Amino acid sequence: MNIIRVEGLKYKYPHTDKLALDDLTFDIKKGEFIGIVGKNTAGKSTLCYALTGLVPHFFKGAYGGQVYVDDLEILKSDISDISLKAGLVFENPFSQMTGSKYTVAEEIAFGLENMGVDREEMITRINESLLLLDIEHIKDKNPFSLSGGQMQRLAIASVIAMRPDVLILDEPTSQLDPQGTEEVFKVVEKLTKEGITIIMAEHKIEKIAQYSDRVMLLHNGRLIDFDTPQKVFSREDILDFGVSPPIFTKICRVLNIRDANTDLYPVTLEQVPKKELTLSKETISKRR
Amino acid sequence: MNLIRVQDLSFSYGDNQMILQGLNLEFTEQTTAIIGQNGAGKTTFVKLLKGLLTPSSGDIFINNINTKELIAAKLAKYIGLVFQNPNDQIFKSKVIDEVMFGPLNIGYSEKESKEYAIEALELVGLSGEVDRNPYDLSLSQRKMITVASVLAMQTNIIIFDEPTMGQDYEGKEKLKEIMRRLHHNGKLVISILHDMDFVAEVFERTIVFNRGRVLMDGDTRSVFSKVEMLKGAYLDQPFVTQVGKQLGFAETFLNVDELVEYAVSREIHN
Amino acid sequence: MQSMTLYVEKNSLIHKIDPISKLLFVVISIAISYIVPTISVVLGSVVISILLLIIGKVFRHILPIIGVSLILILSIIIVQGLFHPESKTPLFTLGGIVFYKEGISYALLLTLRVINMLCAFGVLILTTKPDELIETLIKKGMSPKLGYIFLSVLQIVPQMRATMGKITDAQRSRGMETQGNVWIRMKALFPLIGPVVLNSLNDTRERAIALEIRGFNAKGVKTFYNPSRNYPYRIAIKFGLILVLILAIVWRVWK
Numbered sequence: 073m074n075i076i077r078v079e080g081l082k083y084k085y086p087h088t089d090k091l092a093l094d095d096l097t098f099d100i101k102k103g104e105f106i107g108i109v110g111k112n113t114a115g116k117s118t119l120c121y122a123l124t125g126l127v128p129h130f131f132k133g134a135y136g137g138q139v140y141v142d143d144l145e146i147l148k149s150d151i152s153d154i155s156l157k158a159g160l161v162f163e164n165p166f167s168q169m170t171g172s173k174y175t176v177a178e179e180i181a182f183g184l185e186n187m188g189v190d191r192e193e194m195i196t197r198i199n200e201s202l203l204l205l206d207i208e209h210i211k212d213k214n215p216f217s218l219s220g221g222q223m224q225r226l227a228i229a230s231v232i233a234m235r236p237d238v239l240i241l242d243e244p245t246s247q248l249d250p251q252g253t254e255e256v257f258k259v260v261e262k263l264t265k266e267g268i269t270i271i272m273a274e275h276k277i278e279k280i281a282q283y284s285d286r287v288m289l290l291h292n293g294r295l296i297d298f299d300t301p302q303k304v305f306s307r308e309d310i311l312d313f314g315v316s317p318p319i320f321t322k323i324c325r326v327l328n329i330r331d332a333n334t335d336l337y338p339v340t341l342e343q344v345p346k347k348e349l350t351l352s353k354e355t356i357s358k359r360r
Numbered sequence: 361m362n363l364i365r366v367q368d369l370s371f372s373y374g375d376n377q378m379i380l381q382g383l384n385l386e387f388t389e390q391t392t393a394i395i396g397q398n399g400a401g402k403t404t405f406v407k408l409l410k411g412l413l414t415p416s417s418g419d420i421f422i423n424n425i426n427t428k429e430l431i432a433a434k435l436a437k438y439i440g441l442v443f444q445n446p447n448d449q450i451f452k453s454k455v456i457d458e459v460m461f462g463p464l465n466i467g468y469s470e471k472e473s474k475e476y477a478i479e480a481l482e483l484v485g486l487s488g489e490v491d492r493n494p495y496d497l498s499l500s501q502r503k504m505i506t507v508a509s510v511l512a513m514q515t516n517i518i519i520f521d522e523p524t525m526g527q528d529y530e531g532k533e534k535l536k537e538i539m540r541r542l543h544h545n546g547k548l549v550i551s552i553l554h555d556m557d558f559v560a561e562v563f564e565r566t567i568v569f570n571r572g573r574v575l576m577d578g579d580t581r582s583v584f585s586k587v588e589m590l591k592g593a594y595l596d597q598p599f600v601t602q603v604g605k606q607l608g609f610a611e612t613f614l615n616v617d618e619l620v621e622y623a624v625s626r627e628i629h630n
Numbered sequence: 631m632q633s634m635t636l637y638v639e640k641n642s643l644i645h646k647i648d649p650i651s652k653l654l655f656v657v658i659s660i661a662i663s664y665i666v667p668t669i670s671v672v673l674g675s676v677v678i679s680i681l682l683l684i685i686g687k688v689f690r691h692i693l694p695i696i697g698v699s700l701i702l703i704l705s706i707i708i709v710q711g712l713f714h715p716e717s718k719t720p721l722f723t724l725g726g727i728v729f730y731k732e733g734i735s736y737a738l739l740l741t742l743r744v745i746n747m748l749c750a751f752g753v754l755i756l757t758t759k760p761d762e763l764i765e766t767l768i769k770k771g772m773s774p775k776l777g778y779i780f781l782s783v784l785q786i787v788p789q790m791r792a793t794m795g796k797i798t799d800a801q802r803s804r805g806m807e808t809q810g811n812v813w814i815r816m817k818a819l820f821p822l823i824g825p826v827v828l829n830s831l832n833d834t835r836e837r838a839i840a841l842e843i844r845g846f847n848a849k850g851v852k853t854f855y856n857p858s859r860n861y862p863y864r865i866a867i868k869f870g871l872i873l874v875l876i877l878a879i880v881w882r883v884w885k
Contacts, residue, residue, distance in 0.1 A: 111528040112500055124843055152848035160843050163526070167836035170844075171782035174761055181855035186845035188853050198855075220398065230844060246526045249398035250554055251594045275528055278599055316529040319557060319599040319616065326620045341599070344606045412799050436805040447832065448793070449800040451824035461821070465805030495828075509804060 075237055075269050076100040076123065080137035083118065083127055092118040093127075094293040096137070100271070102237070105264050107284035107301070108273040111314030115293040116273035120162075120242040122146070123271065125154040142237055156187070158238040159231035163246045165223035168230075169215045176218075176226055177202070177211045183234045201229040204266075205259055221252025225259060238269040245276060257283065278318045281305060281339035289313060302336040302343075320344050362386050362421075363517055363548050364409065364439075369418035371401075371408060379404045380572045383418070387517075391539065391549045393559040393580070396569030397594045402552045405569070406519050411435040422517070437466045439517040440510035444525060446494075446502035455481070455497075455505055456490045462513040473512070480511035483538060500531050507538065518542060520551040524558055536562055556598040560584060560614040568593050585612040636691070636755045644686030644753065648861030649763040650770065651868050652754045658875045659750040663743045665878045669735070672742040679749035688756040696748055703741050710737035765856060774852060782837075790830065797825045 076099065083093040093115050100106055108116050121127040125146045128135040139146040141157045162168065173179040180201050184194045202208040205225045210218065215226060224244060231239065241260065245253040257279055264270050264283075274280050280287060280301070287304040289297040291313040297304050304310070305317040306325075316322075317339070324330070324337045329345065331338050338344045364387035371380040380401045394402050407413045408420060411432035420427040423438050440462075443449060452458040456477055463473035481487050484504040494502055503523075510518060523535050532555075539549050539562055553559050559566060559580065566583040568576040570593040576583050584590070584597050596602075597612075604613040613619040644652075659679065663672045683689040711721075714733030721731040754763075764777040801821045802808055808818045 111530060112526075113498060126839060126842065130839065130842055150848070151842050152845040155843045155845055160839075162836070162839075164836060167833050168840040169837075170778070170841065171837065172761065172764075172778050174759075178761075178855060183844035185852050185855055186848050188848075188850050190853060191855065191857075194853070194855055227840075234844070243526070250596065251397050275526070311529075314528055314530050320603055322616050323600070323603050323619055326616070327623055341602055341606055344603055346606055346608065407799065410803055412802060431807070431809065432802045433805045433807040436803060441803050443796070443800045443803070445796070447829055448797045448825055449804075451821045461806075462804040465807075513804070 073102050074099045075102040075142055076271075077140040078122075078137070079139075081122060081139055082134075082136040083122060084134040085118075085131060086133045088133075091293050093122060096293075096295050098288070098295060098298055100238075100269060102269055103264070103267055104269055104285045105260075105283055106269075106271045107280035107287045108271065108290060109275075109277065109280060109287060109304075109315050110290035110296075113292075114290040114314070116290055117162075117242050118293070119290065120160060120240050120271070120273055123238070123240055124158050124160045125149060125151045126160070152186070155183070155236065156234055157236055158240060159234060159236040160240045160242065161224070161227050161231055161244050162242040163244065165220055165227055165247065166216075168227040169223065174214055175212050176207060176215060179215050179226060180230045180233050183230055187234065197233045197235070201233040204232065204262065205229040206255075219252070220248045221255045224248060224252065224256055228256075228259060232263070232268075236268075238271065239263060241270070241272040241274075243273055243275065245274070245279075253279075277305075277316060278320070278340070281318045281321075289315065301339045302331065302334055305339045306336040362388060363423060365421040365424075366409075367419045367421075369405075369408065369415050369420060371404060371413065371416045378572055380408075383574060385567070385574065385577070387548060387550065389543075389546070389548050390564040391543050391562060392551075392565045392567060393563035394550065394552045394567050394569060395554070395556070395559060395593075395595060396575075400569040400593070401572040402569050403521060406441060406521060406550075406552060409519065410439060410441050433465065436462070436513060436515070438515055439519065440513050440515040441519045442507050442510045442521060442523060444521050444523075446499070446506045449506055449509070450494045450502060453493050454490075455486065455492055455494055458494055458505055459508045459512050462509050466513060468514075476512040476514055477508070480508040483511060483541060484508045485534060500527065503527070503531070504534070507535075511542075516546070517548045517550070520549070520553075522552050522554065524553060524555045532558060556584070556596060557600060557615075560598040560600065568595070581612050581614060584614070637759050638688045638691055638756050640687045640757075642686045642688075642757070644682055644688075644757045646862060647757075647867065648859075648864045649754075649758045649766045651861070651864060651871070652758060653763070654868060654871050656750045656754050658871050660743075660747050661875060662878045663746050665882050667739060669739055669742060672739065672746055676742055676746045676749055679746065679753055682753045683749065683756070686753065686757045688752070691756050692749060692752040695752065696745060699744060699748060703744060706740050706744070707734070707737040710734070710740065762856075762859070765854065768852075769854070769858075775846075778841075778846075790826070793829050794822065794826060797822055797829070800825075 078096050078098050081093050081096040082091060084091050108119065110116050118127060121131065122139055123141065127133070129151050135147065141154060144154060144157055146154060170179060170182050173182060177198055180198045181194055184197060202211055205228055207222060207225055207229060210222065215223065218226065245256050248256065260270055260272065261283065272280070284301050286299060287301050288295065289304055296313060297307065305321045310317055320341060321337045321339050324344065329338065330336065331343050366383050366385040369380060369383040370378060372378045396402055404413065408415060409422065411427045411430060414428060422435060427435060450458055452461065459477040459480060460473045463476050468476065481490060484507050486501060486504055486508065489497060489501065494505055524532055527535065542549050563580055565578065566580045567574055568583060575593050576586065576589055584601050587597060590597060598614070600613050600616055600619060604611060604619050609622065611622065613622070659675050663675055680689065683692055711729040711733040712727065714730060714736055716732045719731040720728050721734055722729055761781055764781055768774050768777050798808065806818055806821055807814055
């Protein structure tokens, strides 16, 4: 069942000449984990905005094509209605705090207050979110006193409390240290097991390869490829799009080590065979 | 030649928590990476080197000058620091003016400053944008402007604070090239980093910070071979090192070429 | 990173009073100091505020605030004491300059009004949590957006201070001097203004996006997470305050 349908999406920011999104068409099934890769300026963030209605309702600009999230057509719906279907978390944890709430629990409540959810239901959902994001022990702390990783998890919790079907994350670990990054990916994995559809734009290629069901490759606003991680990262021309494949893939390509099941190059550590290598004569002669 | 000497350095912001405790370090011309989780004291350490903070106890010598004797603005002649966020820094409306700000401040003439600025912009690949408004350029390009701003000051020590944050593949490759070129030109390059593969590829020496102390300090290869100690500092080995292990090799590899060469030459000898 | 509010956490009777009553107190207290412009009445109002501050265990927190306005008070005394239009009766001389009774008298009134205003506001600000005040106002019908703006400004100021710190570090790092005479310090402001403003604008825009996607502009009635607090004697206090105001107006008209 398709939770997201995009048909011929085109978009240009106000006062610019170039199309930020150029004729995108694709579907995403419920429960999938989608990774979006591409160089800076490829259109990853813009696509994230387009799936939540920020494009075009917040950013204005020239818009064409159709985007459906569940049964809502983005162009014809309010951002607040869309937010119940698709939530967005972005790079800077700090600027996602409302600034008007004094505790973590109140911060999560903000979205629910805006949507007029009744108090008992609010409390249930807040507790759910606190547990899911593993921030129950800090629920009375001031949001601005948290670490980067904790603040980002709070941002996710605040969005999840609105029970969207889809969670979109735009480079959520960019500003976090390795531990914070690990926390966010663990949480997202948990959410995916709960059935939430995840769409994540990221530069951390090895992580994307590890978690994604399918990977979308964008370049200059166009959709270049949308397939399994192995298929996308095994492409010969991937560097032309400013994307470096996972290190595992780079090594395996040179040594001609393939995944026995798919005959494509491994993209995660687990897919790299644990045994002693036997390299073909061809590989050796290529190197000499 | 000791460019930087740190003796018994301790630092805290005033309340009881010690951010750094009894550090003793020396830096020569080796490219050096500083790694560790957030809160371990890396940024504080680097600010102390720059004279932006004063040690609570102990001393830091930059080119044999004690940092306690010069204000940060004067130390800027000897040691440069590239900050994380270009938006925290850029305020001129022309790229060339922004890059000339530093050298002019530390006493170079208008002519010299312009010369150094143009040279620096060349190194970072922005020679074509000299007269443009920095805010008309992309975030990546603005990042390069901040790098050029520090290079133009002709310091012989340059520190980068998490330069790879938010960078895509091309941005990172450019940074690698810049750092290698600087090292080739005799500068001491120090960088705080979270990208272990970047560290493994570029840096000769790696220092691991953990809870305000130095946990490990040595050549990059030996540091990355100690899996358990790294885990203790919440760090992983570079991916390329992990692959080497997975394939059954005992060696600690620092880049793809090394691993491939090794695998191929082993095959030939069998 | 704590927020920048003047609220002092204590367990007193005044803390338990409903914020709207306290707001009403401030308004009426200031109004009376104008409606009945005699020194004794205004002094009385000041005394009442001070008593409330003492009961609220926050009296010593108002002193620095009054201290800051001492300069203003002093200038009032000097200006009025010397130059009040109805100056006839000399009161005393100081270093050859004559101060007149009428002027000093008027100055005293103005000074008491200032202190009265500060103390009354003190009763409100020092004993009321900002979010409680705003939430109560929203429940009474104030626009939630206005309330949000007010509260976020309070929380954002400490963050701006931190950003200022980062920006100053970056510019000092490039040789900009910040210590020295006034001229050096003024020159040091220019490289700071641009980045501070731009950072705030960027931050504001990102925050606006975050709010939008959490339903900030949703139409319909909003609900509240924090339970309605029960304030003792809410109605009695408000009634009493309004009564005082009416009495004052009556006195004025009757005069």
